[in-house]
Amino acid sequence: MTTSEGGGVVPALTAGDLVGAVPGLADTGIAVDVVNFRSRPGASLTFADLADLARSVHQAAADTSGIIITQGTDTLEETAYYLHLLHTGPQPIIVTGAMRNPTLAGPDGPANLLAATRVAASPHARDRGALVVMADEIHAADRVRKAHSVSTQAFTSPNGGPLGYVVEGEPRFLSHTAPRHAVPTPVRQPRxxxxxxxxxxxxxxxxxxxxxxxxxxxxxxxxxxxxxxxxxxxxxxxxxxxxxxxxxxxxxxxxxxxxxxxxxxxxxxxxxxxxxxxxxxxxxxxxxxxxxxxxxxxxxxxxxxxxxxxxxxxxxxxxxxxxxxxxx
Incomplete structure (x- = not known):
């Protein structure tokens, strides 16, 4: 999100803009390929959008160590669980976002994206499906939920707590993830x-x-x-x-x-x-x-x-x- 001519912030930054704004990302040595998938507010996402995203993730997964999805936080928890249920590969899918947009003092997006990149590249994140990384916390897709409308600590996992944390740039997992289950590929769009x-x-x-x-x-x-x-x-x-x-x-x-x-x-x-x-x-x-x-x-x-x-x-x-x- 960034400032619009009509007032308020709107989704206008590209994926390249987001990655380019992350201090210290180049120092990690992690190669990041950037893809602009879609530019929509999280509140406007549909199941058709997520189905297309899941197909793109599946096609890209074999050539990557991990995949990062950035999106608005309104529906972030739902996107994560949707992808988790369709993903069968070992590569982690990390979903992240920002609670404080770049026009405000202390935006959290760059820090969240840096932490998400470190988790996506970690061998300890493999075979865990989709994870949500926000505020240096690592959450399981089936547990996480947005519990505050504006706080940078908005995402919590009431049933079991975070799986782990990013500490001094290193992902540290403290808990197990539940057994993974994969739903077959969608063939229709039910209501x-x-x-x-x-x-x-x-x-x-x-x-x-x-x-x-x-x-x-x-x-x-x-x-x-x-x-x-x-x-x-x-x-x-x-x-x-x-x-x-x-x-x-x-x-x-x-x-x-x-x-x-x-x-x-x-x-x-x-x-x-x-x-x-x-x-x-x-x-x-x-x-x-x-x-x-x-x-x-x-x-x-x-x-x-x-x-x-x-x-x-x-x-x-x-x-x-x-x-x-x-x-x-």
């Missing part, structure tokens, strides 16, 4: 909705909007609860399309067997809703989108969520990365 539970909602709007979707994620209260007035609507929907139950909290899991009242997580899963485990609603929507985009049936979709929620459960497709992540 997947996200509906959040709020106090007093009687499901009128849920009923009106759900008919337009091929799949739906419900961001429920707490451990996966909704108002009892939703039960009949969700029961009917779950017989027609995959309906995934996540928590609007963004940290902690959806439960499956603790509460038993109408609209509780146990009641809803018995009615056919698919629990999202530790995935927050935004990542659950990405996983649901990609499973449906790959042509998955209801059983394969449910199996994919079980495998992500419970390591050791069988993954429904044979396509897998060659190796899992190394130990920390």
């Amino acid at each position: 997947v909705g996200l509906y959040t539970a709020t106090l007093g909602d009687d499901a009128t709007y849920l009923s009106a909007t759900a008919a337009h979707f091929d799949g739906l994620v419900i961001a429920g209260f707490g451990v996966g609860h909704v108002p009892d007035t939703w039960v009949s609507t969700l029961t009917a929907l779950a017989q027609q399309i995959p309906v995934v139950l996540a928590s609007r909290i963004g940290a902690g899991p959806v439960l499956t067997s603790t509460y038993g009242f109408p609209g509780s997580e146990r009641d809803l899963t018995e009615r056919g809703l698919i629990p999202a485990g530790f995935l927050d609603p935004y990542k659950a929507r990405i996983l649901l989108h990609l499973t449906l985009a790959a042509g998955a049936n209801a059983q394969e979709t449910a199996a994919a969520f079980r495998a992500v929620a419970y390591p050791g459960e069988p993954w429904p497709w044979p396509q897998q990365p060659a190796t899992n992540a190394p130990t920390a």
Whole structure:
């Protein structure tokens, strides 16, 4: 982003501009090939954009040690998880951005790009899929989320914390990554909705909007609860399309067997809703989108969520990365 004639900042800098503004990058000895893929605000990205990006990443991966994606932070966490689910190679995909644009004092973009470059070139980052590098922290794509609108420390991983840090220019991994799963290449673009539970909602709007979707994620209260007035609507929907139950909290899991009242997580899963485990609603929507985009049936979709929620459960497709992540 940089200043526009009409006021405010807009995406106008090229990838070469970004790389050229990084102090110390040449001193690392890391060769960086620059590609201008697309120039759009993060808020305007579409699944079609990400599908094109994933194809470009796949084509370029064999000739690189790692790949860095720079984008606006609005949808950065969703891009990272999307690429993570489609990437089967050992090369790390590092997604990074900036919270403070270059027109402000102390922009963080150059530092984030330098850290991302060091992580992308590190042998310790291989076989970990997509990672997010911001503020010298290394986050797993399936955990990270933007938790502050303006802070340079905006990105956190509530479930498990960062995988590691960039310390004195060296990536240091302290934690394991979860087993990697690869969704087959998309063959269509389904419409997947996200509906959040709020106090007093009687499901009128849920009923009106759900008919337009091929799949739906419900961001429920707490451990996966909704108002009892939703039960009949969700029961009917779950017989027609995959309906995934996540928590609007963004940290902690959806439960499956603790509460038993109408609209509780146990009641809803018995009615056919698919629990999202530790995935927050935004990542659950990405996983649901990609499973449906790959042509998955209801059983394969449910199996994919079980495998992500419970390591050791069988993954429904044979396509897998060659190796899992190394130990920390």
